[in-house]
Amino acid sequence: GAVVSQHPSRVICKSGTSVKIECRSLDFQATTMFWYRQFPKQSLMLMATSNEGSKATYEQGVEKDKFLINHASLTLSTLTVTSAHPEDSSFYICSARTRETVNEKLFFGSGTQLSVL
Amino acid sequence: QKEVEQNSGPLSVPEGAIASLNCTYSDRGSQSFFWYRQYSGKSPELIMFIYSNGDKEDGRFTAQLNKASQYVSLLIRDSQPSDSATYLCAAHSGYSTLTFGKGTMLLVSP
Numbered sequence: 001g002a003v004v005s006q007h008p009s010r011v012i013c014k015s016g017t018s019v020k021i022e023c024r025s026l027d028f029q030a031t032t033m034f035w036y037r038q039f040p041k042q043s044l045m046l047m048a049t050s051n052e053g054s055k056a057t058y059e060q061g062v063e064k065d066k067f068l069i070n071h072a073s074l075t076l077s078t079l080t081v082t083s084a085h086p087e088d089s090s091f092y093i094c095s096a097r098t099r100e101t102v103n104e105k106l107f108f109g110s111g112t113q114l115s116v117l
Numbered sequence: 118q119k120e121v122e123q124n125s126g127p128l129s130v131p132e133g134a135i136a137s138l139n140c141t142y143s144d145r146g147s148q149s150f151f152w153y154r155q156y157s158g159k160s161p162e163l164i165m166f167i168y169s170n171g172d173k174e175d176g177r178f179t180a181q182l183n184k185a186s187q188y189v190s191l192l193i194r195d196s197q198p199s200d201s202a203t204y205l206c207a208a209h210s211g212y213s214t215l216t217f218g219k220g221t222m223l224l225v226s227p
Contacts, residue, residue: 113158
């Protein structure tokens with residue numbers, strides 16, 4: 001199947017710093033990428049939808065000025081957590097869409113565990 | 118609001134048994150359904166998807182869909198300890214991306 005590469009896999013940072021997470025589609029062009037956040041024992045929660053060349057669409061309750069998303073090419077999307085705080089500590093996962101005739105498949109990156117001290 | 122409900126578990130089955138995972142969804146406009154497996158601390162991986170009523174088989178996995186009852190299930194035959202993971206059900210309505218359930222933890226004991 002399609003491969004989505006995400007890094008770093010783990011980040012530990014001090015409160016107030018910014019962290020950038022990269023998501024790349026390695027063998028296909030991803031016109032749309034999605035960013036999810038998952039807290040322990042919770043489901044994946046969609047944060048934003050990123051379309052190549054346009055502004056990201058954020059879900060209700062997600063601060064667009066805090067979670068900056070850039071999707072400058074068909075193979076790369078980045079999520080920057082600005083001025084991170086301990087409550088931002090979570091597992092962040094990107095996914096990219098590959099569309100078949102009648103179904104949508106999502107392939108996920110390996111995830112980034114963010115710990116803010 | 119679109120919701121996908123799953124029993125959090127854990128569902129415990131002995132090795133070699135059939136594991137049955139269930140999921141219900143609230144949006145009647147949902148058209149396709151997905152089962153993902155997620156190991157602890159790892160990203161989800163797609164196991165199967167289904168969009169027609171009835172059964173769909175792939176190896177040891179069978180997905181079942183009943184749109185009238187808004188019910189999706191995943192059967193795992195000959196369960197192995199390596200199947201121990203959290204299984205996420207997701208529904209797609211065509212308007213946006215997938216809506217995920219919270220997942221069911223499956224424990225397969227040797």
